[in-house]
Amino acid sequence: MRIIFHGDNAASFSKGFAELVGSEAQVRILPDVLATPADQEAYAQADAIIGVKFDAGLPKPAGLKLFHVPGAGYDAVDLARLPAQTSVCNCFGHEQAIAEYVMSALLARAIPLSDADQKLRRGDWAYWAGSPDRVHGEIAGQTIGLLGFGHIGKAIARRAKAFEMQVHVANRSPVAVSDLVDRAFTLDQLAEFCGSVDAVIVSVPLTADTTGIVGAAEFAAMKPDAVIVNVGRGPTIDETALFEALQAGRIGGAIIDTWYRYPSAAEPHILPSKLAFHELSNVLMTPHMSGWTDGTIRRRQQTMADNIKRCLEGSALTNVVREGRSDA
Structure with a gap:
């Protein structure tokens, strides 16, 4: 499972994430702006992406199984542009x-x-x-x-x-x-x-x-x-x-x-x-800080790790925003 943390917000949840998911995970952190061909290629080849946005300016990850928002709001994710087989989930815990x-x-x-x-x-x-x-x-x-x-x-x-x-x-x-x-x-x-x-x-x-x-x-x-x-x-x-x-x-x-x-x-x-x-x-x-605590990060990490493991196992996901099409 190739897991991408895209952007500074998502990267906040990356520390210790590989241990939660297991040895099969390959975790990579990418910047908000994918300025290099290597970053763009890594994004396009991801099996799971953790990020706060998806739009026309980003490479289309053709084989993406799971797009996970590390928060509750997904208004910056253009669901129609994601591959049809991609499931989209969000997190609470805040x-x-x-x-x-x-x-x-x-x-x-x-x-x-x-x-x-x-x-x-x-x-x-x-x-x-x-x-x-x-x-x-x-x-x-x-x-x-x-x-x-x-x-x-x-x-x-x-x-x-x-x-x-x-x-x-x-x-x-x-x-x-x-x-x-x-x-x-x-x-x-x-x-x-x-x-x-x-x-x-x-x-x-x-x-x-x-x-x-x-x-x-x-x-x-x-x-x-x-x-x-x-x-x-x-x-x-x-x-x-x-x-x-x-x-x-x-x-x-x-x-x-x-x-x-x-x-x-x-x-x-x-x-x-x-x-x-x-x-x-x-x-x-206050500067949009109310939900940003160590407890929130810990709870959301666990939600995302559990969903990635479920994705690997073919089990039902939690906090589903959009179910991926199995016939896509």
Whole structure:
């Protein structure tokens, strides 16, 4: 089995991978840009490719058995261009990390540990217990709204319940009220959903239907002190509507991890939006880091290694995006 890790993102999962797959594996790491004939030939002859994109600019690997995305999103993979016999799979295993990110961000808004530390180092006892003027918040009793109830949404719900929060869900397919879910909405009730919660967590994948799914109407419906958190894909929230709601103070704030612009070789230090989010004091900005932990890498490595072994054995694959045609 000739296994290619294509690009820097995929290469993050390569360390120790051969040991997970077994002695039959031949592992090679290729750069994002296949500049040499040798790199192009290696890519074209691969049996399995681990990578985040496939497009017309890449050699067509005629004998490819498996294309494995090392993450959940496969919007940069042109499925129609891959050989018909190629199965395409993706990975999850990031829901634990993203759920911890969401809960830590919400806790940080309620419990000002860093500010209390900095003030006390100057002799300022600003949060000292014993006076109503010095109280801080808590998240117990608040309502968290999960837009999307897949792997990430369910992981957040379990943790929110541990913090005694109410959980509301808005999802494309119906979600039943349960021990995890106190109230469920359909997507045509999105404004009502947004108005019912103290925090809106967006984790839906980016599709034609979800692009701009949260816009001006949803921000108008939100409570004035509510916060919105995006750990899905940037464009699921309308960029201009988000900026205007924050700039005008119509909502309490935003925690944004997934963005509208990303670094490239030409612009390695680009700001994440054409709009001046970085000038707003009610935004916490992070660089698409919520799911990127050592645990995520370890879990995804195991998923990909298991699928490659299944491919070798002719067994059924997991996390299948597209099943390869056996008659191709």
